[in-house]
Each structure stands twice: as C-alpha cells, then as structure tokens.
Amino acid sequence: MSSDIYKDIILDYYRNPRNFGDLPEPDVRAKDSNPLCGDIIEMQLKIKDGKVDDVRFKGKGCAISQASASMLTEVAKGKTLDEIKALGKPDVLNLLGIDPGPTRIKCALLGLKVLKLGVYGYLGQAITEEVKQLV
C-alpha cells in the first residue's frame, strides 16, 4: 500500500526524525509556525568558522512539515551560511521527492524558513522578503 504524496522516505523521517531535540549550547535559535495548520518548527544551530557545525530541530505538526525539517538539518550540516541562504524551494522538493501541491507547500517550506531565520538572526541581518514569503 502506498500513497502518492506519502512516500516511504517522508514517513520514515516523520517517525524517526533525525537531529531531533536540543543542542547543549546553540549559537542561535529560531522558531516559526504556520498559522493555517498550526505546524511549529524550532531550529537550534551551532556555527563554527562560518559553517553550520551542528543543528537540531523540534516541532509539532504534519508529516510533511516535520520530515522536511528533519531532512534539512542533515543537508545543513557542514554548509556555509551563504550556502544556507541560497537554499530554496526546489531543494526542499528535491529532498521530499514529491511536489506536495499548492495547499501543502507551506508545510514543506516551514523548516527551510526557520533554518534561514536562524542564519539571518546569527548574522544580525534583516530578514529578506524571500524568506518572509516562504510560509
């Protein structure tokens, strides 16, 4: 039995989220929610030499929001802050392996938004329109 948008990989990350929980001493925390669904994601980042040294996430919500956030934490590790800034919607869809469609896309992009909020927050830079409009 399979469901088109619930590929095994999404359910796997939802049930066994990678990098879930708290970091001992994060350099920055960011949190946001999708008011429509009530999905919540928090990310905690450890930054070293301009790169993401470690990252954890916490959250509540649908499988798509939680799985995509978890997948992103794996991608983010080792990336420079500029590389994180350059991540976009196609990267997330690529990770998920599906296009969740117009009604669910915001669930998928919440993790990316929070990750970017963390990076901009760490750098003390203003949040760009691109980031604000992700969710």
Added chain:
Amino acid sequence: MVTKTTTINVPKVREDFPILNRQVNGKPLIYFDNAATSQKPKSVIESTDRYYREYNANIHRGIHKLAEEATLAHEEAREKIGKFINARHTEEIIFTRNATEAMNLVAYTWGKANVGKGDKIVLTIMEHHSNIVPWQLLAQEKGARVEYVKIDDEGLLRQDEIHELIDETTKLVCVTQASNVLGTINPVKEIGKVAHRYGAMFLVDAAQSVPHMGVDVRDIDCDFFAFSGHKMLGPTGIGVLHGKREHLQTMPPFLSGGEMIREVHTTGASWKDIPYKYEAGTPNIVGAIGLGAAVDYLSKIGMENVHEHEREITSYAIRRMAEVKEITIYGPKDVAKRVGVLSFNLGDVHAHDLASILDEEGIAIRSGHHCAQPLMEFLNVPAMSRASFYIYNTKEEVDVFMNALEKARKLFAR
C-alpha cells in the same frame, strides 16, 4: 425500535447537483466538507444564470422594465428567506455578504452605541472566530469584558455557567445554534430567556443550523440572527442578518453611501427605512436571487427531512468510526443533540496528512482548527479532521470514507 427510513430521495437529489458527477484524482467525488460550503443544485445555478441572461439591471431606482424585474426578484428572495426562518416582518431580513458581516454589522452599529465601560459580553467557548473577534474588538474599544461559557465532557454548554456568567452587567449574549466543530445543537431559546431576564440582547450565530434544521426566529425570540447563503445551497457572497424590527429601526446605520439614504444635502443626510438603511451600495443582487432559489429547493425537501437524513448518515458514521479504536470523535455521541458535523482524530496522524490522503481517494474533508481556536485550546487539541454531511451524501460514501481512513491508519502505523 423501528429504524425510520430517510424521506429524501437521495439518488434524485444527487441528479440535481452537477458537481457530484465529477472525478477527483480518478475517483468519484465524495464531498464531506459541507460545513465549509455546500454544493449548488441546478435550480440555484440556473436562477443566477437567468438573471444575467434575461433581466440583469440595478435595482430599486430604475424605471425601466429590467430594473423592475430585478427589483421584484431581489425582494421576492427577501420574502422567501423571511418566511423560511419565520421572521415576523420581511423588512427584518438584511442582506449582508455572509454571517461574519452580519455579526460585524451588529457590533459596529448596536454594539458601538450601547456597550460601555464595565459591561459584559457573554460568548461560549465553542464559537467560530466570526462570533468572537468582533466582540473582542468592541470590548477593547469600550472597556467592556468578554466571558465564555465552557462545555462539559460531552461537548454540551454548561448550564451552571450560563446562569453564573449572565448577570445584571451583561449587555449581550452571543451563542451559536450549532457548533461547526462539535456539531452540538445549543438550547438557544432557553439561553435567550436567561439573557432577556437580565435585559441583555441575544444574538444567534445560525451559520451551521439554518442549512440543516428547521429554525424559527420568533420561537427562539432572539434579537439578532446571522447566517450565510453559501452553506445552504446558495451562492457565495450573500448572507443574512435577521434583527427584531424595533432594534433595526433605532440602531445607527452600518456602511453608508448609495442606496441607503433618503436624502443627502451638503450638511448631512437621512436614512431610508429598514432593511435598506443597512444595505449601502449596489447589493449582491444575483446572490440574493440565488439564495431565494436555494430556499425554494430546501423548502421543497422540507427541513425536517433534511435534518432526519443527516441524523441517519451521522449516526451511521459514528457507529462505523466507533469500531476503530484509534479514532477519537469530538462532540455529543447522541445524534439527537447534534447536526451532521463530525470532527475526529485518527491516532496521532495529523489532520492535514489525513486530509491529503483522503483527497487522493476523491474525498473532501476539512482539517485544522476550523476557525475555533479558543475551543481547540480548551480541548487541548492542535488540529482535527472534520467530515460534514448534507442532503446528497449516502451511507455508501461513508463506507468509502471508512476504507480510506483504514488506508491512512495502516500507512502511518508501520
């Protein structure tokens, strides 16, 4: 006990709704999102089409033939709607955009003129945001208080709190006749009596009741009564505020400008009589005509039959869902106490995931907080799925829905 068979000829009713022929994701559409909006029968679609094809004109002031026909059709719709809810006077029917606008109308007119510092507005915890936020804003502006009647474990309003919260300081009591989340039918007539005993005004949000059961505003004896057309087979963009004539006559106007004035001079203006005083600008003429056709359709079936059919479907759905131990149903289990709105959760499957999986099967349900966040907070549930039924739904559709729930359960259980 003899099982009463439905008095609605469902196969024939289904023929009247063209949209029910369509496929969604390769499956026949099963539309269980009726509490959000209902589908439209041919007679409603044709009535709006006929207006645009045959007698489209602005109403009230035109002298020509088309204007006369359009005005007549618009006012006939008002009359039908008044009779449908047993209004004492046709001019007590004010057309608005929807129930939300109807309640805002009361907040901005009667509310601003009559609610003051220290006054209390009593709501219930199961209200839709549209029957909460206008009162919160009014209370903030005036220094008034908003308090909420809570519910018991069955999802019924707590009688003790009704009597405790409504007191001499209460200016207004606002209650939904049927909850859009729990399905609970509230004893509005009795609550209205308590409100009136203390000299408070009584407003009923009837958005979820008028489409599904017979209502009688004279019997309820409410001061204001609000509902939307699109949830009762009518078009979107048309709603109704019913108010007692004596209130509507003395309240200040809402929106101002064209259509609602008697005379305008450079120094000021005077207002038309009700209902026109509250209907500024060119109204949603086609919406009113479409809603009139919807009322005709429902009247022909009979609201007692509509209610009975939904009770049957809901009772069947509750029975089937009770067989699945992971399913939690919210609201009264006794179908006599509810309308056909069934909110539930399936284990720890998020409501949005469930809605997506059902959508793949051609089944439309709603998921989320249902514009009732205070209730969700009270119940400590972040989101729910909701199936809501209407005259064209069948037990066979409930069976397909149950199979899809089972599919979702298995998918997330691995």
